[in-house]
Amino acid sequence: MSVFTPVTESELADWLRNYAIGRLENLQGISAGVQNSNFFVTTSLGRYVLTLFETMPRAELPFYLHLMAHLARHGLPVPAPVANRDNEYLGTLSGKPAVLVARLSGKSEMNPGAAHCRRIGAMMAGLHLAGVNFGRKQANPRNADWRRDCARRVRPHLSAYEQAELDAELVFQAGFDLNKLPQGVIHADLFRDNVLWDGEFVGGVIDFYFAGVDALLFDVAVTVNDWCADADGRLDPTLTSALLEGYAESRPFTAAERAAWPAMLRAAALRFWLSRLEDFHRPRAGEMVLVKDPGEYRRILGQRATDTALPALPA
């Protein structure tokens, strides 16, 4: 499923000579992920994950790898990239840009309770605080500009009714300037399946390949929309409050953020409605994208736009 480029044991054993992590003991493809080829790699010195980047431009990769290294250096459980004996994170294997990262322990929790949500809020605040002194800049690849452009691309594929919904939301969002809110590096895809739990602790936050600089509150909204929604897409007040309070303990929200919260929940829902529409209607050659239901985020967006009792940000 997710090994597009095969790697043999002897190729990898040879490549590992430029690392300090011992001799190859085991190599195993991973059937998850949709954009890259991933492998579990066991050496005499430990367990790692090897990623070959199939479609991402090589020039964009240092931002992600140095971000993960920066966050790991600040004590956060993210996949720390492994430097080779030339002190570089990014190498080339089977003709593709390739990186080894530390393998993290734990598994995803798809039915989180309030305690999970509180820790995820705290973890996101930690990521945001540690990101403050990260030197590299790269915009959120799914920011407001991308949303406008993507809406133009997918609009012709929609029904008249969906077009009207999308147009109305774009008009609403055009009056809402995220750039006036506190900015920083955000994960931007902190869904439940990108978090590994090690008992009660977050053992790993993975998949930083949508990260970029944007309003910090956008990250909060993306995360709340996924972690705190019930089966109908409605926000559970207990889960939502737990997540927001966990976050605010480390980084209190500003008055501007409190005012922008309802609109931000809609912007975050719009981003995933749009990307899922594009994956559905305009699949890109060479990518085996797992097509997720765009309808789920259309419903979430509609719910956020009409909910008169949205849980507020803590003062």
Next chain:
Amino acid sequence: MSVFTPVTESELADWLRNYAIGRLENLQGISAGVQNSNFFVTTSLGRYVLTLFETMPRAELPFYLHLMAHLARHGLPVPAPVANRDNEYLGTLSGKPAVLVARLSGKSEMNPGAAHCRRIGAMMAGLHLAGVNFGRKQANPRNADWRRDCARRVRPHLSAYEQAELDAELVFQAGFDLNKLPQGVIHADLFRDNVLWDGEFVGGVIDFYFAGVDALLFDVAVTVNDWCADADGRLDPTLTSALLEGYAESRPFTAAERAAWPAMLRAAALRFWLSRLEDFHRPRAGEMVLVKDPGEYRRILGQRATDTALPALPA
């Protein structure tokens, strides 16, 4: 035992505001270690170890902390120091230099078998290879110069018979120049109690506060003297071969190292005989040093000096 400087929860909670690792949940003194005050620290985001340096000069600490960070960055299981929000590893708490490091899992194995020794050899080679491109230099604090000086300090406390043994060894060592062998950053104290095992893997190599630049083979000799000796101090051929082969798979020994091996085993034994003599006869005020038996390393030194069947380095 090893908390010389107390730290309160409220002091620590306050200090942690300059980190991105969440809110303090638990603080607990650790009764191990003899030079520093150590604490287990649990926050909302994970588990860490806090060290307050009681006697080490502040100016020497960045070498150790950046070395640990460098080795962790190269994928090795060492306690990675946690950077604070000013991007610094070293802070000040209760008036002492202080650092937080990632807490590693596992426990020591005091009765290692050949498989353990092979992995320790491989791990030490990994540390040596990763250390090659580490930019900072600081000499091994227990190098040949220190051994000569320390011998002068402890000699008056010895019996005539021990003095003769020591004098003979110093004459022998004076004819042996470690500087001609491959040099690099060495751990220099890779005893069994400084390695944590996580199942069959090395989960952590700890206590880098004797590390420095010296002959790489000195590290191998220190390690073999501890891991591969039987109850009488004699080297077990099976354990010794396993450790040396595990090492040589990643960094083959040179001809000069093979020639120097018997003398290096004696130099490494002498270092611990001397430091234990000094701890015993000249305890330093303000340090609660766990006095270990100097006789153990006197016997090991005598054994290495007379053993006509020492296991050789692999070709």
